[in-house]
Amino acid sequence: MTHSPISDATLATQLLAAHGVYALTIIVLFYVQWRAKKNLDTAQKVDHDYFRRCHATSVAASYALIIASSIVWVYATFFYGSSAHVHGSVINLTAQETEPKQPGDRPFIRQQISTAAHDLELYESKRGDEQTLGDGRYSLDWVVLPREGDAMKAIVLSFQHQYKILNASTKALPVNLTPNLLETQTLTQTFTLNLDALHYPRSIQIVYDPPTGDRIKALGALYLLQQGKRIDIPWDARPISRAIVHHSPFEIFRPFAVAFAAAPPYPSTVPGVFDSKGDYEPSVGRVLRERLGSPDLKVQLVAYDLLVDYRERSLKFIRDSLAVSAERNYDRQLLVHNLGRATEEIARGGVRIPAEQYVQLANEFVKLRDYESASRFFDKAPDGIRDSDTYFIRGFSYYQTEQCGKAVGDFQRYLGGKNSGTWKSDAHFRLGWCFGRMGRADEAIEEYRAALTLDPGAALAMNNLAYVYAEQGMKLDEALTLVSRALELEKDPSSTAEYKDTKGWILYKLGRYQEARDLIKQACDADAKNDVMRKHLEMVQRALAVTVGHK
Numbered sequence: 001m002t003h004s005p006i007s008d009a010t011l012a013t014q015l016l017a018a019h020g021v022y023a024l025t026i027i028v029l030f031y032v033q034w035r036a037k038k039n040l041d042t043a044q045k046v047d048h049d050y051f052r053r054c055h056a057t058s059v060a061a062s063y064a065l066i067i068a069s070s071i072v073w074v075y076a077t078f079f080y081g082s083s084a085h086v087h088g089s090v091i092n093l094t095a096q097e098t099e100p101k102q103p104g105d106r107p108f109i110r111q112q113i114s115t116a117a118h119d120l121e122l123y124e125s126k127r128g129d130e131q132t133l134g135d136g137r138y139s140l141d142w143v144v145l146p147r148e149g150d151a152m153k154a155i156v157l158s159f160q161h162q163y164k165i166l167n168a169s170t171k172a173l174p175v176n177l178t179p180n181l182l183e184t185q186t187l188t189q190t191f192t193l194n195l196d197a198l199h200y201p202r203s204i205q206i207v208y209d210p211p212t213g214d215r216i217k218a219l220g221a222l223y224l225l226q227q228g229k230r231i232d233i234p235w236d237a238r239p240i241s242r243a244i245v246h247h248s249p250f251e252i253f254r255p256f257a258v259a260f261a262a263a264p265p266y267p268s269t270v271p272g273v274f275d276s277k278g279d280y281e282p283s284v285g286r287v288l289r290e291r292l293g294s295p296d297l298k299v300q301l302v303a304y305d306l307l308v309d310y311r312e313r314s315l316k317f318i319r320d321s322l323a324v325s326a327e328r329n330y331d332r333q334l335l336v337h338n339l340g341r342a343t344e345e346i347a348r349g350g351v352r353i354p355a356e357q358y359v360q361l362a363n364e365f366v367k368l369r370d371y372e373s374a375s376r377f378f379d380k381a382p383d384g385i386r387d388s389d390t391y392f393i394r395g396f397s398y399y400q401t402e403q404c405g406k407a408v409g410d411f412q413r414y415l416g417g418k419n420s421g422t423w424k425s426d427a428h429f430r431l432g433w434c435f436g437r438m439g440r441a442d443e444a445i446e447e448y449r450a451a452l453t454l455d456p457g458a459a460l461a462m463n464n465l466a467y468v469y470a471e472q473g474m475k476l477d478e479a480l481t482l483v484s485r486a487l488e489l490e491k492d493p494s495s496t497a498e499y500k501d502t503k504g505w506i507l508y509k510l511g512r513y514q515e516a517r518d519l520i521k522q523a524c525d526a527d528a529k530n531d532v533m534r535k536h537l538e539m540v541q542r543a544l545a546v547t548v549g550h551k
Contacts, residue, residue, distance in 0.1 A: 025069045029062040029066055036054055036059075039054070085143060085145035086145075086152065086203075087141070087142065087143040088141075089204075090140045090206045090208060090222075091139045091205070092137060092207055092209070093111040093113070093137065093139070094110075094136045094137055094138070094210075095109070095138055096108060096110075097110055097136075097295075099164055100164065100166040100182070102166065103494075107164060108165075109136065109161070110160075110161075111160065111161050112159075112160045113142070113157055113158065113160075113297070114297040114298045114301060115144055115155065115157055115298075116156040116190050117156060120145070120146055120155065121144070121146075123143045124142040125140070125141045125142075126141075127141060153194075153195055153196050154193060154194050154195055155192070157190065157191055157192075157193065158301060159191060159235075160186060160187070161187040161188075162185070162186040162333070162334065162337075163185060163216050164182055164184040164333070165184075166182055183368070184333040184368050185337075185370040185373065186334060187218075188341065189235045189236065190235070190236045191222055191235055198226070206222055206233065207223045207225060207230070208220060219235070274314060274317065276313070277313075277316075278313045278315060280317060288306070288307075289324070292304065292330070292334065292335045292338040292339065293332060293338075294330060294331075295334070303338070304341065304342055307342040307346070308342055308346060308349075311349060314342065314346065315343075315346070315351075315353070315354075315357065318339050318342065318357070319357055319360065322336070322360050322361065322364050323360075336361075336364045336365065337370075337373075340361050340365070340377065343358075343361060355380075358377045358378070358380045358384055359381050361377045362374045362377035362381075363390075363393060365397075366396070371397045371401050375400075378398075387419075388413065388414050388417030389414070389419055389420055389423075391410045391411075391414040391417065392414040392426075392427055394410045395407045395409075395410030395411040395430070398410060399433070399434065402437070404434040404437050407430065407434050408431060408434050411427045411431045411434075414427050415428070425454035425455040428448070428454065429451040431443075431444075431447040432444045432446075432451065432464060432468075433464065435447060436468055441468055441472055444464075444468050445465065445468055445469075448461050448465035452465070457489055459487075459489040460486070462483065463482070463502050466478075466479035466482040466502055466503075466506060467479075467483075469482075470502065470509050476510055479506050480503065483499055483503045487500070496526070497526035497533075498523070498527075500522050500523040500526075501519070501524075501536060503519055504519035504520035504536065505536055507519065513540055513543050517537070517540045520533060520537045520540055524537050
């Protein structure tokens with residue numbers, strides 16, 4: 001371990017704080033004895049008996065206090081442990097906090113843990129970093145203790161997983177709904193450690209196990225290491241915003257002391273951050289947005305709970321914050337995520353949320369390419385759509401989450417209503433894709449043709465129409481022409497594998513097995529995880545083997 005003047009001074013300060021009081025007590029007692037002895041030596045003979053009694057009393061009291069202090073010091077240093085704190089570690093978390101700049105860059109991943117209670121303090125220290133581990137993995141050592149010194153029966157911790165990935169393309173034609181191709185989402189869950197059931201361990205060792213499939217967009221599992229065994233720690237059925245033992249209402253405002261001055265304990269009855277109409281000071285709003293978008297999970301949770309505590313008074317701030325776009329001093333993705341969570345928690349408390357606010361939140365999640373969250377908020381406002389273009393945006397969210405039935409209805413409403421015309425070709429294309437997934441081939445063909453009529457250069461529409469023809473065993477020559485043209489037009493190398501598979505599948509249907517195998521083999525090499533392509537390759541190879549065997 002390396003030492004520095006600062007670390008040495010810190011250690012000396014810690015030792016003085018922990019043990020200095022005992023040393024000071026002993027020094028003072030010896031000083032008292034010394035003064036008593038000096039007074040005895042300098043006193044007149046007539047006073048000797050008096051000072052001798054004082055000195056004897058001082059010596060006896062000093063030694064008694066020295067013995068008592070020594071016993072207390074030994075017990076406090078070597079035996080005593082506060083029953084109101086628990087410490088442990090979480091192993092195998094990830095923090096890769098460099099945002100991707102171009103397709104293929106490593107995704108941004110930030111995983112954090114914090115206490116979900118205001119009456120508990122969590123202190124943490126990271127071990128391992130990008131330089132030492134090379135992949136962003138780290139372990140988190142933590143200590144939890146109550147602010148009031150009360151014993152704990154359970155600890156509720158909040159786990160946050162945020163990711164950002166840069167997509168080269170989507171599975172459909174590009175749509176100008178989002179400012180860039182950066183897809184981001186924040187997954188937040190809570191889990192509870194029942195200390196009574198665990199027999200109140202002083203050290204809790206937890207392992208985070210990433211999912212076996214998508215390690216970026218999905219949460220894994222937590223396990224408790226106990227006596228060499230891995231015990232599953234389930235996520236709470238519904239994320240808990242707080243888990244309080246002895247809640248002090250003033251604690252929530254501690255981080256806001258400078259900005260908010262004397263904030264009230266109960267915002268529902270006393271004017272404070274938000275007045276009865278939901279109005280607030282602009283400077284306070286900026287501070288609150290900075291905290292909701294802070295990279296520190298503990299800061300986020302305090303600001304989040306502030307919104308929840310103010311209930312309907314927070315709604316105006318949430319609407320205003322979603323409309324703000326010029327501020328750059330916080331993570332907007334985290335801000336939108338926490339505004340959405342707070343809105344849902346306020347609604348669970350019985351507050352009616354306007355449908356327009358749900359739609360506003362959904363639109364913001366679409367801009368972040370978080371289509372799961374966008375679909376969830378659109379579902380909360382089935383009658384909140386006021387224009388045809390928003391039907392397209394909602395249908396696009398349903399399409400991205402493969403809710404084909406809902407997507408079809410919204411795309412048809414968009415096409416049948418008064419719209420800007422910006423996304424007509426895209427709407428027909430997506431209708432074709434949804435009909436194809438629903439097994440309605442004739443309607444899929446009709447929609448793909450409509451898309452190509454509006455946009456003759458739509459390569460993906462050509463490919464998909466050709467694939468439907470191949471699956472139906474119809475118009476194979478036209479299908480081959482379409483997919484060949486798509487390969488000529490496509491500028492994105494990541495899409496050519498799909499086109500080569502389609503062309504190879506058409507050639508297979510035409511009985512040109514050798515050409516089919518070469519193309520599908522190239523597609524499989526480029527997209528090794530695609531089960532459909534592998535199945536096509538197996539079928540072509542079997543057909544080719546039978547043909548060669550007959551010869």
